[in-house]
Amino acid sequence: MEPTLDVVGVGNAIVDVISTVDDDFITAHSLNKGAMTLIDADRATSLYAAMPPGIEASGGSAANTMAGLASLGSRSAYLGKVRDDQLGEVFIHDLRAAGVGFDVDAGADGPPTARCLIQVTPDAERTMNTFLGISAFLSPNDIDDSLVASAAITYCEGYLWDMDIAKEAIRGAMAVAAEAGRTVSLTLSDSFCVDRHRDEWLELLADKVDLVFANEAEICALFETEDFDSAADQIAQLVEVSALTRSAAGSVVVRGDERIVVAAAAVDAVVDATGAGDLYASGFLHGLANGADLARCAELGGIAAGEIISHIGARPHVGLASLV
Amino acid sequence: MEPTLDVVGVGNAIVDVISTVDDDFITAHSLNKGAMTLIDADRATSLYAAMPPGIEASGGSAANTMAGLASLGSRSAYLGKVRDDQLGEVFIHDLRAAGVGFDVDAGADGPPTARCLIQVTPDAERTMNTFLGISAFLSPNDIDDSLVASAAITYCEGYLWDMDIAKEAIRGAMAVAAEAGRTVSLTLSDSFCVDRHRDEWLELLADKVDLVFANEAEICALFETEDFDSAADQIAQLVEVSALTRSAAGSVVVRGDERIVVAAAAVDAVVDATGAGDLYASGFLHGLANGADLARCAELGGIAAGEIISHIGARPHVGLASLV
Numbered sequence: 278m279e280p281t282l283d284v285v286g287v288g289n290a291i292v293d294v295i296s297t298v299d300d301d302f303i304t305a306h307s308l309n310k311g312a313m314t315l316i317d318a319d320r321a322t323s324l325y326a327a328m329p330p331g332i333e334a335s336g337g338s339a340a341n342t343m344a345g346l347a348s349l350g351s352r353s354a355y356l357g358k359v360r361d362d363q364l365g366e367v368f369i370h371d372l373r374a375a376g377v378g379f380d381v382d383a384g385a386d387g388p389p390t391a392r393c394l395i396q397v398t399p400d401a402e403r404t405m406n407t408f409l410g411i412s413a414f415l416s417p418n419d420i421d422d423s424l425v426a427s428a429a430i431t432y433c434e435g436y437l438w439d440m441d442i443a444k445e446a447i448r449g450a451m452a453v454a455a456e457a458g459r460t461v462s463l464t465l466s467d468s469f470c471v472d473r474h475r476d477e478w479l480e481l482l483a484d485k486v487d488l489v490f491a492n493e494a495e496i497c498a499l500f501e502t503e504d505f506d507s508a509a510d511q512i513a514q515l516v517e518v519s520a521l522t523r524s525a526a527g528s529v530v531v532r533g534d535e536r537i538v539v540a541a542a543a544v545d546a547v548v549d550a551t552g553a554g555d556l557y558a559s560g561f562l563h564g565l566a567n568g569a570d571l572a573r574c575a576e577l578g579g580i581a582a583g584e585i586i587s588h589i590g591a592r593p594h595v596g597l598a599s600l601v
Numbered sequence: 602m603e604p605t606l607d608v609v610g611v612g613n614a615i616v617d618v619i620s621t622v623d624d625d626f627i628t629a630h631s632l633n634k635g636a637m638t639l640i641d642a643d644r645a646t647s648l649y650a651a652m653p654p655g656i657e658a659s660g661g662s663a664a665n666t667m668a669g670l671a672s673l674g675s676r677s678a679y680l681g682k683v684r685d686d687q688l689g690e691v692f693i694h695d696l697r698a699a700g701v702g703f704d705v706d707a708g709a710d711g712p713p714t715a716r717c718l719i720q721v722t723p724d725a726e727r728t729m730n731t732f733l734g735i736s737a738f739l740s741p742n743d744i745d746d747s748l749v750a751s752a753a754i755t756y757c758e759g760y761l762w763d764m765d766i767a768k769e770a771i772r773g774a775m776a777v778a779a780e781a782g783r784t785v786s787l788t789l790s791d792s793f794c795v796d797r798h799r800d801e802w803l804e805l806l807a808d809k810v811d812l813v814f815a816n817e818a819e820i821c822a823l824f825e826t827e828d829f830d831s832a833a834d835q836i837a838q839l840v841e842v843s844a845l846t847r848s849a850a851g852s853v854v855v856r857g858d859e860r861i862v863v864a865a866a867a868v869d870a871v872v873d874a875t876g877a878g879d880l881y882a883s884g885f886l887h888g889l890a891n892g893a894d895l896a897r898c899a900e901l902g903g904i905a906a907g908e909i910i911s912h913i914g915a916r917p918h919v920g921l922a923s924l925v
Contacts, residue, residue, distance in 0.1 A: 294691075297918075330668070330695040330916055333657035344654070363687040363713070367618075371654040389687070592654055594621075 280429035280459065282378070283351040283566035287420070287450050288339025288434035289412040289443075290357030291391040292364040293551070295589055296331035298396045303404060308396065313405040313467040315439060316394075321408035324394050333364070334590040335371035336393055337412070338466060339434040341552045341591045345559025345581050347376035348597040351566050354378030354424055356450070358415045364390040371592065381419055387411045395551055397589065403551040413440040417449045425450050426457035429566055430488070432558065435466035438474045451485050460565075464490040464558060468498040475499060483515045488565075490558050492522045509536065520561050520575065522554060527579060530571045539575035542583035552591025556581040559597070577601055604753035604783065606702070607675040607890035611744070611774050612663025612758035613736040613767075614681030615715040616688040617875070619913055620655035622720045627728060632720065637729040637791045639763060640718075645732035648718050657688075658914040659695035660717055661736070662790060663758040665876045665915045669883025669905050671700035672921040675890050678702030678748055680774070682739045688714040695916065705743055711735045719875055721913065727875040737764040741773045749774050750781035753890055754812070756882065759790035762798045775809050784889075788814040788882060792822040799823060807839045812889075814882050816846045833860065844885050844899065846878055851903060854895045863899035866907035876915025880905040883921070901925055 303310050306327060316324065335344075337357060346353040355372055359365030361383040368390060372379045391412035396404045415437065425431055431454035437443040451461050463478075463486045465471050471478065478499065482489060489512065491499070496508040496519070505523070509531050512519045519531040530537040560581035564574030580600050581593075588594050627634050630651060640648065659668075661681060670677040679696055683689035685707040692714060696703045715736035720728045739761065749755055755778035761767040775785050787802075787810045789795050795802065802823065806813060813836065815823070820832040820843070829847070833855050836843045843855040854861040884905035888898030904924050905917075912918050 325694060326698075328694075328698060330659065330698045332914060333691060335654065367657060370649060370652075374652060374654045590656060 280427055282354055282424070282428040284343065284346055284430045284432050284562050285354045285356065285425055285428040286339035286343040286432045286434070287356045287437065287447055289337050289391055289407070289409060289436050290340060290359045290368055291337040291393045291407065291412060292368055293334050293336035293393050293395050293591065294325065294331050295334060295395045295397060295551070296329045298329060298398060300398055302396060303398060308404050308406065309469070310398070310404050311402050312469050313407060313436065316406045316408050318408060321392065321394065321406070324406055328394060328396070332589065333367065334592060335368050336552070336591050338436060338464065338555050339432060340372055341555035342432060342558045342562070343377045344372060344375040344592050345556045345597060346563055348593045349559060349563040349581065349601065350598045351563045354428065356381055356415070356420055356424070358384060358412050358419060359390045360384045360387065360411045362389050364392060375592065380421070384411050387414060397549045397551070401547040401550050401586065403549060409440070413443055415443045415446045417446050420446050420450045420453070422453045425453045426459070428454070428459060430460040430462055430562060432462045432464070432562065435464055435470050435474070435478070438470065455485065460487045461485055462488040462490070464554065465495040465499065468494040471495050471498040479515070486516055488518045488520070489516045490520050490554065490561070492524070492554055496521050518571065520578065522557050528557065528575045530575050532571065537572050537575060539572060539579060542579040544583045544587055547586045549589045550586050552585040553582045555591060556585040556593070604751055606678055606748070606752040608667065608670055608754045608756050608886050609678045609680065609749055609752040610663035610667040610756045610758070611680045611761065611771055613661050613715055613731070613733060613760050614664060614683045614692055615661040615717045615731065615736060616692050617658050617660035617717045617719050617915065618649065618655050619658060619719045619721060619875070620653045622653060622722060624722055626720060627722060632728050632730065633793070634722070634728050635726050636793050637731055637760065640730045640732050642732060645716065645718065645730070648730055652718060652720070656913065657691065658916060659692050660876070660915050662760055662788065662879050663756060664696055665879035666756060666882045666886070667701045668696060668699040668916050669880045669921060670887055672917045673883060673887040673905065673925065674922045675887045678752065680705055680739070680744060680748070682708060682736050682743060683714045684708045684711065684735045686713050688716060699916065704745070708735050711738060721873045721875070725871040725874050725910065727873060733764070737767055739767045739770045741770050744770050744774045744777070746777045749777040750783070752778070752783060754784040754786055754886060756786045756788070756886065759788055759794050759798070759802070762794065779809065784811045785809055786812040786814070786886070788878070789819040789823065792818040795819050795822040803839070810840050812842045812844070813840045814844050814878065814885070816848070816878055820845050842895065844902065846881050852881065852899045854899050856895065861896050861899060863896055863903060866903040868907045868911050871910050873913045874910050876909040877906045879915060880909040880917070
């Protein structure tokens with residue numbers, strides 16, 4: 278059956294709380310600069326109390342990617358879990374208003390909607406501290422099999438792997454997609470996340486994943502090497518297509534023996550790196566859904582990432598379709 | 602007794618929900634462009650559903666002014682009412698993190714924290730639609746008399762006048778300030794607000810207010826004239842000092858026969874007018890609290906307003922003290 282959807286994303290549904298800080302703040306609060314660290318409710322309260330005034334904006338890695346896809350004109354939908362609270366309302370609104378299909382019921386009890394406390398430093402790097410709340414309880418029951426089967430590509434977030442029930446949900450979604458003959462994609466999300474799940478992921482990538490997204494730190498962490506080229510050679514053995522991002526150095530698409538190197542888009546001023554990888558995936562997947570070659574997919578990824586890092590927040594401020 | 606605080610602000614405690622839209626959106630939803638319109642819960646739900654993706658940021662006119670004062674280095678505090686919900690938590694955090702004293706208990710029941718649905722159009726004008734929620738239930742019990750008496754200036758928001766109980770709270774605060782020999786200040790807030798309360802306000806201004814803030818539309822609405830100079834002459838009869846803003850044309854300070862005209866600060870690009878008047882008041886009150894002459898007060902107002910209109914949102918993005 279022809280897919281009726283281009284991409285369905287599965288991930289942690291999160292509202293970002295973003296403050297700009299100096300590097301002293303990172304040091305004083307022992308934050309893991311540039312990484313995503315999971316925090317509990319108590320730590321979320323104390324860290325928030327210490328943060329300067331901020332703004333709130335919908336986030337969540339795969340949700341950002343789906344919003345970017347919709348902004349580019351692709352048909353996208355999202356699976357993730359929020360509570361029926363004010364932040365959940367914001368998350369649902371922003372995703373639907375972006376044109377992304379999102380029909381998962383908001384939970385009537387349990388922990389609150391997830392939030393990520395983000396510190397943006399003067400170098401535009403973002404440091405993320407996530408209180409997962411109800412997002413981590415995404416379960417196989419929340420996966421709409423017919424929705425997954427209807428999408429040409431199923432895109433899963435590695436971040437979800439930290440909770441067993443969410444992991445089951447992802448495995449279920451991947452199985453449905455494979456059964457329907459669709460493309461299964463995974464983003465490695467974070468190098469510390471890779472460290473936590475290396476063995477399981479190596480197996481998952483080899484057996485279940487057709488397209489992987491990773492940045493340099495993540496792909497090197499996966500193979501416990503500091504040599505990017507070696508990591509690229511190793512992932513080529515496991516996955517059909519790998520899109521590997523290298524920040525300002527652009528990206529490298531790996532398919533068998535092919536290495537397609539694409540420069541990053543020119544950006545006037547990098548303000549906030551949050552969402553760079555997510556939006557790269559938007560552009561890449563948009564290209565793929567529209568039959569572009571891999572070089573063009575990577576180029577589209579770079580353009581979408583370039584827009585997102587030019588402002589605070591991980592959702593597009595302009596219609597991305599106008600940029601490509 | 603010497604004041605231990607420079608300014609205490611009294612106002613509607615609101616979280617802003619900000620989207621950029623084109624002018625067609627304003628027309629299609631019959632919005633009152635450039636004004637503040639009160640909306641009920643149902644209208645808030647339907648209008649929010651129609652709005653594009655947005656960001657959330659603490660707002661509230663007097664709260665913005667107090668945040669600006671703290672950013673300039675003045676000692677400020679705030680009286681306003683939020684619920685113990687997620688938006689209330691955001692509002693409290695942002696105000697305290699800005700350095701503003703805020704100790705009003707969050708309500709454990711009643712309507713939710715207020716939100717203002719703001720549409721920013723390409724001309725940088727903002728159109729505000731406020732669901733007052735619990736903020737309108739600020740009552741005389743919420744006014745800490747000793748706090749008010751300790752502040753050199755009590756600054757009240759005209760917006761509060763729409764609810765009888767909040768009006769009583771303001772009248773109470775003004776009486777305490779006057780009794781303690783402090784300066785009583787009022788901002789007229791909005792020309793439609795002026796239309797709703799003209800007679801009461803003319804009396805209030807004449808009897809209770811030492812310093813009034815208004816923009817051109819508001820002061821003209823107060824005296825039902827289209828002639829700014831005539832309005833200035835009339836307010837001079839009622840209030841000791843009036844700070845009248847005229848957008849890009851700067852501001853005019855009126856004291857008796859004096860008319861002090863001060864140019865607006867140069868701004869590279871006006872992005873979002875939200876908070877311009879609030880931050881003008883910050884700068885002006887900061888000058889006053891530090892013994893500056895009226896021309897310098899107006900100049901400081903222009904500088905603070907210039908920062909706020911250069912970005913989305915009504916709270917400063919940089920330490921204002923570094924700009925003056």
